[in-house]
Amino acid sequence: MLLRLLKVLYIISLMFFLLSACSSPALDDYSDVQFELINQNGETVIFPDDFEGAPLVMGFIYTYCPDICSFITANVGKIYEEMDRNDDVQFVLVTFDPQRDTPEVLKSYAQAFDMDRPPFQFLTAEPETIEAFMNRVSVRTQESYTRDLEDGERMYFLNHSDKILLIDQNSRLIFDYGGSMTPVSIILEDLEKL
Amino acid sequence: MKNHFFKLTFIALLIPFFSFCNSASEQETPHFDLPDSGIEIADAWARPGRDNGVSAIYMHVLNGSAETDTLIAFSSPVAGLVELHETYDRGDGMMGMRESEEPYFPARSVVSMQPGGLHVMLMQLNRPLNEGDDVELTLTFSGAGELTITAPVRSPN
Numbered sequence: 001m002l003l004r005l006l007k008v009l010y011i012i013s014l015m016f017f018l019l020s021a022c023s024s025p026a027l028d029d030y031s032d033v034q035f036e037l038i039n040q041n042g043e044t045v046i047f048p049d050d051f052e053g054a055p056l057v058m059g060f061i062y063t064y065c066p067d068i069c070s071f072i073t074a075n076v077g078k079i080y081e082e083m084d085r086n087d088d089v090q091f092v093l094v095t096f097d098p099q100r101d102t103p104e105v106l107k108s109y110a111q112a113f114d115m116d117r118p119p120f121q122f123l124t125a126e127p128e129t130i131e132a133f134m135n136r137v138s139v140r141t142q143e144s145y146t147r148d149l150e151d152g153e154r155m156y157f158l159n160h161s162d163k164i165l166l167i168d169q170n171s172r173l174i175f176d177y178g179g180s181m182t183p184v185s186i187i188l189e190d191l192e193k194l
Numbered sequence: 195m196k197n198h199f200f201k202l203t204f205i206a207l208l209i210p211f212f213s214f215c216n217s218a219s220e221q222e223t224p225h226f227d228l229p230d231s232g233i234e235i236a237d238a239w240a241r242p243g244r245d246n247g248v249s250a251i252y253m254h255v256l257n258g259s260a261e262t263d264t265l266i267a268f269s270s271p272v273a274g275l276v277e278l279h280e281t282y283d284r285g286d287g288m289m290g291m292r293e294s295e296e297p298y299f300p301a302r303s304v305v306s307m308q309p310g311g312l313h314v315m316l317m318q319l320n321r322p323l324n325e326g327d328d329v330e331l332t333l334t335f336s337g338a339g340e341l342t343i344t345a346p347v348r349s350p351n
Binding site for chain 2: 063064065066067068070071073074075077078105108109111112113114140141142144145147149155157159160161162180181184
């Protein structure tokens with residue numbers, strides 16, 4: 001009797017595991033919000049309206065970040081280079097340092113990474129818009145190390161979340177990855193499921 | 195027989211879990227042969243950076259001497275400011291960065307400066323650093339003296 005009960009529980013667990021591996025329930029839904037952002041070419045884009053209809057890979061960076069953000073940027077680029085599907089997947093990197101990351105600064109940053117080209121967009125906005133946007137997508141920042149320069153300028157660095165999001169064609173958040181740490185192959189596999 | 199089947203299925207279910215954990219772990223340090231004496235630098239490279247922006251140089255520092263050495267100065271013709279920094283996991287979901295307070299290189303050992311950890315930070319770049327460029331960096335150690343290296347610029351990963 002006990003053995004039969006254990007077998008039933010085992011089969012239920014197995015089915016649950018297999019089902020959870022095949023489906024991707026949404027973690028969040030951004031279809032109820034609207035943010036006006038600006039890309040590296042100075043063009044206005046609305047999130048999520050302008051991105052609906054195709055999957056979206058979204059990373060978060062600031063261009064004065066010396067280490068982690070360059071790997072988030074490179075990972076987003078690598079996902080595009082290595083993906084098999086030949087369709088309209090969109091790739092964006094949004095700054096959480098709008099005071100310094102103007103469209104012009106984002107453009108020169110994109111050029112250094114050979115990503116100032118479709119399908120990549122680097123986005124900024126007014127500081128209050130970026131603050132609201134980062135709150136909505138749960139990206140946290142905090143000023144950390146600062147340095148006063150000889151020319152009177154103040155250089156600052158930020159502690160920040162390390163993440164890349166995978167958003168589906170209906171503006172639903174499907175996966176929330178460690179941006180610089182998650183192997184690109186895993187994100188590519190998840191992208192294939194959308 | 196049935197118990198054997200259950201065991202095998204259970205192990206098969208665990209394989210993807212452990213393979214994910216392994217792939218997300220930190221990078222491994224490659225093996226290097228230490229020099230007979232002094233300090234050598236291996237596999238130095240720099241990540242791209244924009245004009246007036248920042249970049250970082252990564253490398254392996256091989257201390258072949260019998261004594262701990264200390265990095266006391268850095269300079270690069272492409273940067274107004276050069277410092278040794280460390281990225282660290284704050285444990286609260288955020289990544290942090292701090293100036294390294296102990297640039298010590300123990301005797302007969304390798305210290306790796308890798309993405310997500312220790313790195314030489316280049317600030318106030320006076321030109322863009324694009325893939326294919328070279329960056330010169332001069333490191334001054336208290337024991338080994340001055341060492342100038344050339345780091346190729348390449349995209350991360």
